Amino acid sequence: MSAQLDQVTANTDPDSQETKEWLDSLASVLEQEGPDRAHYLLERLIDLARQSGSDIPFSANTAYVNTIPLSQEQHCPGNLEYEEKLRSWMRWNAMAMVVKANRVDGDLGGHLSSFASLANMLGIGFNHFWKAPSENHGGDLLYIQGHSSPGVYARAFLEGRLSEDQLLHFRREVDGGGLSSYPHPKLMPSFWQFPTVSMGLGPLMAIYQARFLKYLHARSIADTTDRKVWAFCGDGEMDEPESLGAIGMAAREKLDNLVIVVNCNLQRLDGPVRGNGKIIQELEGEFRGAGWNVVKVIWGPGWDALLQQDKEGILRKVMMDTVDGEYQNYKAKDGAYVRKHFFGKHPKLLEMVANMTDDDIWRLTRGGHDPHKIYAAFKVAQEHKGQPTVLLVKTIKGFGMGKHGEARNTAHNTKKLTDEAVREMRDRYSIPIPDDQLADIPFYKPADDAPEIKYLHERRAALGGYLPARRQQADEKLTVPPLSAFQNVLDATAEGREVSSTQAYVRILTTLLKDQSVGPRIVPVLVDESRTFGMEGLFRQVGIFNQQGQLYEPVDKDQVMYYREDKAGQILQEGINEAGGMSSWIAAATSYSTNNRVMIPFYTYYSMFGMQRIGDLVWAAADMRARGFLMGGTAGRTTLNGEGLQHEDGHSHLFAAAVPNCMPYDPTFGHELAVIIQDGMRRMVEEQEDVFYYITIMNENYPHPGIKPGQEEGILKGMYLLQQGDESLKQRVQLIGSGTILRESIFAAELLKNDWNIAADVWSAPSLTLVARDGQDAERWNLVNPTKEQRVPYVAQLLKDTSGPIVATTDYMRAFAEQIRAFIPKDRTYRVLGTDGFGRSDSRAKLREFFEVNRYYITVAALKSLSEEGKIDASVVEQAVAKYNLNPNKPNPVTQ
Numbered sequence: 001m002s003a004q005l006d007q008v009t010a011n012t013d014p015d016s017q018e019t020k021e022w023l024d025s026l027a028s029v030l031e032q033e034g035p036d037r038a039h040y041l042l043e044r045l046i047d048l049a050r051q052s053g054s055d056i057p058f059s060a061n062t063a064y065v066n067t068i069p070l071s072q073e074q075h076c077p078g079n080l081e082y083e084e085k086l087r088s089w090m091r092w093n094a095m096a097m098v099v100k101a102n103r104v105d106g107d108l109g110g111h112l113s114s115f116a117s118l119a120n121m122l123g124i125g126f127n128h129f130w131k132a133p134s135e136n137h138g139g140d141l142l143y144i145q146g147h148s149s150p151g152v153y154a155r156a157f158l159e160g161r162l163s164e165d166q167l168l169h170f171r172r173e174v175d176g177g178g179l180s181s182y183p184h185p186k187l188m189p190s191f192w193q194f195p196t197v198s199m200g201l202g203p204l205m206a207i208y209q210a211r212f213l214k215y216l217h218a219r220s221i222a223d224t225t226d227r228k229v230w231a232f233c234g235d236g237e238m239d240e241p242e243s244l245g246a247i248g249m250a251a252r253e254k255l256d257n258l259v260i261v262v263n264c265n266l267q268r269l270d271g272p273v274r275g276n277g278k279i280i281q282e283l284e285g286e287f288r289g290a291g292w293n294v295v296k297v298i299w300g301p302g303w304d305a306l307l308q309q310d311k312e313g314i315l316r317k318v319m320m321d322t323v324d325g326e327y328q329n330y331k332a333k334d335g336a337y338v339r340k341h342f343f344g345k346h347p348k349l350l351e352m353v354a355n356m357t358d359d360d361i362w363r364l365t366r367g368g369h370d371p372h373k374i375y376a377a378f379k380v381a382q383e384h385k386g387q388p389t390v391l392l393v394k395t396i397k398g399f400g401m402g403k404h405g406e407a408r409n410t411a412h413n414t415k416k417l418t419d420e421a422v423r424e425m426r427d428r429y430s431i432p433i434p435d436d437q438l439a440d441i442p443f444y445k446p447a448d449d450a451p452e453i454k455y456l457h458e459r460r461a462a463l464g465g466y467l468p469a470r471r472q473q474a475d476e477k478l479t480v481p482p483l484s485a486f487q488n489v490l491d492a493t494a495e496g497r498e499v500s501s502t503q504a505y506v507r508i509l510t511t512l513l514k515d516q517s518v519g520p521r522i523v524p525v526l527v528d529e530s531r532t533f534g535m536e537g538l539f540r541q542v543g544i545f546n547q548q549g550q551l552y553e554p555v556d557k558d559q560v561m562y563y564r565e566d567k568a569g570q571i572l573q574e575g576i577n578e579a580g581g582m583s584s585w586i587a588a589a590t591s592y593s594t595n596n597r598v599m600i601p602f603y604t605y606y607s608m609f610g611m612q613r614i615g616d617l618v619w620a621a622a623d624m625r626a627r628g629f630l631m632g633g634t635a636g637r638t639t640l641n642g643e644g645l646q647h648e649d650g651h652s653h654l655f656a657a658a659v660p661n662c663m664p665y666d667p668t669f670g671h672e673l674a675v676i677i678q679d680g681m682r683r684m685v686e687e688q689e690d691v692f693y694y695i696t697i698m699n700e701n702y703p704h705p706g707i708k709p710g711q712e713e714g715i716l717k718g719m720y721l722l723q724q725g726d727e728s729l730k731q732r733v734q735l736i737g738s739g740t741i742l743r744e745s746i747f748a749a750e751l752l753k754n755d756w757n758i759a760a761d762v763w764s765a766p767s768l769t770l771v772a773r774d775g776q777d778a779e780r781w782n783l784v785n786p787t788k789e790q791r792v793p794y795v796a797q798l799l800k801d802t803s804g805p806i807v808a809t810t811d812y813m814r815a816f817a818e819q820i821r822a823f824i825p826k827d828r829t830y831r832v833l834g835t836d837g838f839g840r841s842d843s844r845a846k847l848r849e850f851f852e853v854n855r856y857y858i859t860v861a862a863l864k865s866l867s868e869e870g871k872i873d874a875s876v877v878e879q880a881v882a883k884y885n886l887n888p889n890k891p892n893p894v895t896q
Helices: 009-010 015-032 036-052 080-104 114-128 146-158 164-168 201-218 247-252 279-290 303-308 314-321 324-332 335-341 347-352 358-364 371-383 419-429 451-462 483-490 501-514 539-542 578-587 615-623 652-657 670-686 711-717 743-758 768-784 794-799 814-818 844-851 855-868 874-883
Strands: 141-143 227-234 258-264 293-298 389-394 522-527 600-606 629-635 663-665 692-696 720-723 729-735 756-766 808-810 830-833
Touching: 015 036, 015 756, 080 114, 080 146, 080 164, 080 371, 080 451, 114 227, 114 258, 114 451, 141 201, 146 483, 164 830, 201 227, 201 258, 201 578, 201 615, 247 279, 247 756, 258 279, 279 389, 293 371, 303 314, 303 629, 314 347, 324 335, 335 539, 371 389, 483 501, 483 670, 501 522, 501 539, 501 600, 501 670, 522 578, 539 652, 539 855, 600 670, 615 652, 615 692, 615 729, 629 808, 652 663, 652 692, 652 768, 652 814, 663 670, 663 768, 670 711, 670 729, 711 720, 711 768, 720 743, 729 743, 729 855, 743 756, 743 808, 743 855, 743 874, 756 855, 768 794, 768 814, 808 855, 814 830, 855 874
Parallel strands: 141 227, 227 258, 258 389, 293 389, 522 600, 600 629, 629 692, 663 692, 729 756, 729 808, 808 830
Antiparallel strands: 720 756
16 A cells, blocks of 8 residues: 555655555555545544644545545446447437538537537436436436437437427427427427526526425425436536535535536537646535535546556556646547557556557546446435535547547537548447438437337336426416405505505515415525515514524524524525525426426515526526516615615616516506416416516505506506596696606606696506517517408507607616507607616615606606697796706716
8 A cells, every 4th residue: 555655755755664654554444444444543633633733734636536446336237238229329310410400501500529428427317317207206307418408309219209300300499399409498398307508507506406305395395305406517617606606505405315417528618628727626626625425437447457557656646647638639639649648658657558559548438438437426426315416527528529529629519520420420339321321311210129229118117207308287286365365455555654565565475375275385585685675574484494493592582583494494595695596486486397396486686686697597497487476676776775886776677578488567556566466376376377477676665555446457467547637637648657656657747737737647557568568469460460450559558548748757777668669659759767877875866866757857758748749838848947956957867
């Protein structure tokens, strides 16, 4: 054992005999009592040294060799001959799918190299580990590396789940029946479980998905004991902050139901991931330091004998000292190059391989391409308890693509192959296609009774069914409480009483939590803002989920609303972590599919730090057909006074408007909020419709008028008449508003009547976006159906019997209300006020004056519009500017 000491260290050792005695002692313990005893003794020695004040250097890294010793490897029990053939056919069909598509349309794109490096891992997983949902098992959850989709399609083709016609329509989806470029549940709702592109989102969402399984189990909603979450990602993808951002939480929560597999092919799109370093060592340090179980799969079986010969540790040292840029180069060249440039780094290494031919050296594989090494690692990951596991698996990007892509910087984007390259791949994988058919690159699928195909089906039958597969509807049926259940917010506030829409929301949520049917399925998700929104009462009411419970007495235990953590707590409190909150919300919002359990998540957050901060996750949620509520608190650019430039939201509704299956609302009053939430639950829970809601709520207190009969439909459609102006007045305007700025429109109506003898109808627009979508739908219908009865947009129907110019004012950028301009009756003036520009710290009144959205600017805007229509003289507008002390020389707030 002592002979393996690095030679350089040995030459500088002041007492080599003492060192030898220590090493011999350790070797004896390892041999006689095993590694666990050796580990214990080393920990005791290190602890003693530290207590004495010795500086013990820390390293989270181990040697650059496989974590699982050869003696502890569990060999794959499958028929490896069949599995190799199946894998070869999948490689061929994946290649054919992409190359055929790009020979027809060279701009379609596609990726060959990711699956080429992953094929062994996916094969072992699908054949031996990943269970499908069944009567006795909820099924494993798979986050597939996005660029490897062609290989997954190729497998499903051999299984008979996808047709040749579908493969021929790879990346051609418009006419139906095509296959999506990446895993897209929205486009392939019965196939893909999760979207994993944009990169970085897969590992992040997987972590919170694993924790959500623990949550469901702890709350006795579903038995998730034996279920695993497997997430595959690339080593280049780990540079995304989201990829590593939550690994500490995973370790802290002891998510032993989570396995992340990093495909370390050492390359990203442009070049090496760490040309001057070692990505596997770097990631080992990150994950091990965070508390994960780390398993490295670096070297294939051919290296085992060489490592056993390495009595002086020279090979290990060269392996460690060689940087990834060199490793990439070795696999882009040949055996002679590897002999000269790798083994040639030390004479004894050249002696070690002297009897090996260059071809023998070339066949020294990386661990990720050996089924036994992969099986052993997967087995360890499956059985490990108490920690999440990461597998760092070294592979070759473009494995099998030869000189046309293997280990080359161009590998990621390779989607076109020459006839020569196609022939080489056929020969390498022994695909039984004759030369005269090669130009067509035909797909290959043996007969259904071929032994390999029967084996393929047998393996999946043993694991409960086929994967990936996605449930579109939950079997269970829940009953949503009627609108009348929320009477406490439907009624007008008592005289002299003022509340915020956030307070109304908390009342609604409290009512839901008490409901016998849906109460246990409500999932409040919070990110350290509960007290901001007045939601701290929920701490004691339903508790904060923590697998350990509460191991301490909270400092505020003597208060009614103390901070209470509980093993069966209902709240998911994510700390200062919007991405984590959104990932938890996604896990709950898709539980109907992943767990056959309908959950109703309410993620409440500072609206300014929502859509713009986690917009990529919002799109992932849309792709996953999520169902739930995103509640943007302290919303609007002038509602949150005193916070300043980066804390005031004037644009989140523009982000929400861009997501097709997001239903965005900006309600003003409690009755609007109740109608929206109750109907949203009906659509998502009872009807199981694939939509989700973004609802903004404010912290400004004011009276609420209560609901009037017949307003429900208009609230849901996005606009309704709140109050009608004086019928006796000659001149008239229409004022539209949403959120708290609707109240400024109400006050402006009073000013117009009292100061200028002009009537104003006031329209509440809880969703200008839905009004705009309705208009776009009507416009599109009219375009393609010119001879049929033309549809009239909803907003035009509402305004057709009214008179006067229209002024729309919101607490958001002008573009928000501009959405409906095209659908306003053509003979009407439409003017928009909004809050474009940076935020400011001040009182609400001053902010609204600054952004020119207060009652005085609305009044002047209405008068100006009447003037432009020739209904009043321009001097009246000038009088109003003077009367309300508006500064005509004030700079435009957009520029300030």
